[in-house]
Amino acid sequence: MSRKKVAVVGAGLAGLASSIRLANEGFHVDLFEKNPYTGGKMTVYEQDGFRFDAGPSLFTLPHLVDEVFELSGKNPRDYFNYTQHSTACKYFWQNGKELVLKSNMEHNIKAIESSFGLGAALSAEAYFNDSKKKYELTEPFFLQQSLHRFKTFLDSRVFKVLGSILRLGLFSTLNDVNKQYFQDEELVQLFNRYATYNGSSPYKTPGIMQMINHLEHGKGTFLPIGGMHEIAKSLTSLAREVGVNIHLNQNVEEVYSDGKIINALFVCGRKKFYDAIILNTDVHFAYQHLLDKKIKRPKKTLAQDPSTSALIFYWGINRDFDQLDLHNIFFSKDYKQEFEQIENNSNFWIDPTIYVNISSKIETADAPAGCENWFVMINVPANEGQDWEKITNDLRDNVLDRLSAELKVNLRQHVSTERILNPMMIEQLTSSKGGALYGTSSNDRKAAFLRHPNKKLSGYKGLYFCGGSAHPGGGIPLCLLSGKLAANWCIEDIHE
Ligand SMILES: Cc1cc2nc3c(=O)[nH]c(=O)nc-3n(C[C@H](O)[C@H](O)[C@H](O)COP(=O)(O)OP(=O)(O)OC[C@H]3O[C@@H](n4cnc5c(N)ncnc54)[C@H](O)[C@@H]3O)c2cc1C
Incomplete structure (x- = not known):
C-alpha cells in the first residue's frame, strides 16, 4: 500500500510540531515554507557581535517541546536543553516602587x-x-x-x-x-x-x-540553552531526521478543493495532490489568499479582533546594567489609557509600558564582553496602515527618555547597534493578519469558542488548521498544542 501524503503549509512552531507527528505515523510529509528559514515568528538576528531572539523571549511549559522528541523515540536532551530561571520578572513603577517576582510563591x-x-x-x-x-x-x-x-x-x-x-x-x-x-x-x-x-x-x-x-509563578519560566531560537532549530533538525521533507523558499499560492474534498495545492508552478493538507498559515490569510473561494468562510471567526502586535527595538548596549534581570517591565502610569491608545489605533503613544529582555544575562555569548543584548518591546495594535515610521520615531524617543531616567544614564550614548521590527514587517514576514503576535485576541468571553477549529468542518474533508490563529491560540505552548491537535485529528481521519 502506498504511503499517505500530507502537505503542511508553513514551518512555524505548530507546522513543525504537526509535521513531526505525521511523519512519525509513517506518512509522507511535505512541509512548505515561503521563507528561507523555519520557525516563523521564532527567528533570530545577529548583528555586530550581538545575537537577538527576534520573536518570543518567555518560555513556559518546556515539557511540550520535550514531548515532540519523546514521541519520536529521541532523548530531547540530545537536541535541546534549557535551564529554569528563578526570577520570573523584575517590575519598575514610575513612583520608584520595584518588585521582583519569582517562580516561588x-x-x-x-x-x-x-x-x-x-x-x-x-x-x-x-x-x-x-x-x-x-x-x-x-x-x-x-x-x-x-x-x-x-x-x-x-x-x-x-x-x-x-x-x-x-x-x-x-x-x-x-x-x-x-x-x-x-x-x-x-x-x-x-x-x-x-x-x-x-x-x-x-x-x-x-x-x-x-x-x-x-x-x-507556579510552573516556572525557562530559557533554552543557546537562546529561544533553539526551540525552532532543534524541532527543525528532528523534523528532518524523522523524514519530513522541508521545502524552503516555496510559497504555496493556492489550495484546491474537489467539491467538499480539499486535496491539492499550487506551489512553484505545479499542482500537487495530497490525502490531507494542514495549514499553519494565519486563518485570515488562508481564506483571503489560499482557499478556493467556493469554500465556506467562518464569518464570526474571521470577524474577531486580531491580537496586539509589537514594536521591537533590538539594541546592542555597550555596557551592563546590574539592576536589570532577564525579564524587566517598566510600567506606564496609566494602564487604562495605554490600552485605549492601542484600541483606538492612535498614531502617537504617551508613556507606554516597556518590556526589556536581556538574554545575555544568562547566555553570555549573546553579547560581547561587558555589553548586553536588549530586546525592547512595546505592545501596539495590529497593522491597519498606521504611519509606522512616525510611531517608531516617537516611541524610540519616548522609550530612550524613560529608560534613561529610570536607569540614571543617557541611554542614547550606549546603543551601539540597532535593528527594528514593526507590525507591518511581522505581517510581511509571517503573513499574520496585521502582524498580530497571537492570532486573534481574547477580548471576548466567546473568543475561545470562536477561534478557528483544528479541522475545516461543515462537511469538508482533508483540511486542518494549526498555529496562533487556530485553537487553542498563540504563544509557544499553545502553538505546540495546536500542532498536536491538528495532526492527531488528521491521523485519526486518515486511519478511519
Ligand atoms: C516579537 C514577538 C514576541 C513574542 N513573544 C512571545 C513570548 O515571549 N512567548 C510566547 O510564548 N510567544 C511569543 N510570541 C508569539 C509566538 O512567537 C507565536 O505565537 C508562535 O511562534 C506562532 O507560531 P505559529 O505556529 O502560529 O506560526 P508562525 O510563526 O506564524 O509561522 C507561520 C509560518 O507560515 C509561513 N507561511 C505563511 N503563508 C505561507 C504560504 N502561503 N506558503 C508557505 N509558507 C507560508 C510563514 O512564512 C511562517 O514561517 C511572540 C511573537 C513575536 C513576533
Missing part, C-alpha cells in the same frame, strides 16, 4: 508584603491559589482538547468546568477580578499585564485569564 508573598504590606500579601496568597485552581480546572479542557469535537464533551471533567463557569470569571474582566483582590494600583496593573500574554486587553479579556500568571 513563598518568595512572592514575602516580596509583596515588604513592598505593599500584609493585607496585599494575604490577597496575593489567595490570588495565586485561585489562579492555580483555575489553571488546573481549565487546562485539560480548553487547551489539551479540541473545543469543536463532539467527543470532547463526553469527558466528564468538561461538566465540572462548565458547572464552575461563574466562579471562573467568564462574565467579569481580568481587571475586575484583579481589583477584587488588590487595592494597590500597582498590583492590579501587574496582574492585568497577563492579558498581554495572548495579545488582549485586561479591560476586556475575561477573568479566567487570571490562570496565565500561574504559568510563570
Whole structure:
C-alpha cells in the first residue's frame, strides 16, 4: 500500500510540531515554507557581535517541546536543553516602587508584603491559589482538547468546568477580578499585564485569564540553552531526521478543493495532490489568499479582533546594567489609557509600558564582553496602515527618555547597534493578519469558542488548521498544542 501524503503549509512552531507527528505515523510529509528559514515568528538576528531572539523571549511549559522528541523515540536532551530561571520578572513603577517576582510563591508573598504590606500579601496568597485552581480546572479542557469535537464533551471533567463557569470569571474582566483582590494600583496593573500574554486587553479579556500568571509563578519560566531560537532549530533538525521533507523558499499560492474534498495545492508552478493538507498559515490569510473561494468562510471567526502586535527595538548596549534581570517591565502610569491608545489605533503613544529582555544575562555569548543584548518591546495594535515610521520615531524617543531616567544614564550614548521590527514587517514576514503576535485576541468571553477549529468542518474533508490563529491560540505552548491537535485529528481521519 502506498504511503499517505500530507502537505503542511508553513514551518512555524505548530507546522513543525504537526509535521513531526505525521511523519512519525509513517506518512509522507511535505512541509512548505515561503521563507528561507523555519520557525516563523521564532527567528533570530545577529548583528555586530550581538545575537537577538527576534520573536518570543518567555518560555513556559518546556515539557511540550520535550514531548515532540519523546514521541519520536529521541532523548530531547540530545537536541535541546534549557535551564529554569528563578526570577520570573523584575517590575519598575514610575513612583520608584520595584518588585521582583519569582517562580516561588513563598518568595512572592514575602516580596509583596515588604513592598505593599500584609493585607496585599494575604490577597496575593489567595490570588495565586485561585489562579492555580483555575489553571488546573481549565487546562485539560480548553487547551489539551479540541473545543469543536463532539467527543470532547463526553469527558466528564468538561461538566465540572462548565458547572464552575461563574466562579471562573467568564462574565467579569481580568481587571475586575484583579481589583477584587488588590487595592494597590500597582498590583492590579501587574496582574492585568497577563492579558498581554495572548495579545488582549485586561479591560476586556475575561477573568479566567487570571490562570496565565500561574504559568510563570507556579510552573516556572525557562530559557533554552543557546537562546529561544533553539526551540525552532532543534524541532527543525528532528523534523528532518524523522523524514519530513522541508521545502524552503516555496510559497504555496493556492489550495484546491474537489467539491467538499480539499486535496491539492499550487506551489512553484505545479499542482500537487495530497490525502490531507494542514495549514499553519494565519486563518485570515488562508481564506483571503489560499482557499478556493467556493469554500465556506467562518464569518464570526474571521470577524474577531486580531491580537496586539509589537514594536521591537533590538539594541546592542555597550555596557551592563546590574539592576536589570532577564525579564524587566517598566510600567506606564496609566494602564487604562495605554490600552485605549492601542484600541483606538492612535498614531502617537504617551508613556507606554516597556518590556526589556536581556538574554545575555544568562547566555553570555549573546553579547560581547561587558555589553548586553536588549530586546525592547512595546505592545501596539495590529497593522491597519498606521504611519509606522512616525510611531517608531516617537516611541524610540519616548522609550530612550524613560529608560534613561529610570536607569540614571543617557541611554542614547550606549546603543551601539540597532535593528527594528514593526507590525507591518511581522505581517510581511509571517503573513499574520496585521502582524498580530497571537492570532486573534481574547477580548471576548466567546473568543475561545470562536477561534478557528483544528479541522475545516461543515462537511469538508482533508483540511486542518494549526498555529496562533487556530485553537487553542498563540504563544509557544499553545502553538505546540495546536500542532498536536491538528495532526492527531488528521491521523485519526486518515486511519478511519
Ligand atoms: C516579537 C514577538 C514576541 C513574542 N513573544 C512571545 C513570548 O515571549 N512567548 C510566547 O510564548 N510567544 C511569543 N510570541 C508569539 C509566538 O512567537 C507565536 O505565537 C508562535 O511562534 C506562532 O507560531 P505559529 O505556529 O502560529 O506560526 P508562525 O510563526 O506564524 O509561522 C507561520 C509560518 O507560515 C509561513 N507561511 C505563511 N503563508 C505561507 C504560504 N502561503 N506558503 C508557505 N509558507 C507560508 C510563514 O512564512 C511562517 O514561517 C511572540 C511573537 C513575536 C513576533
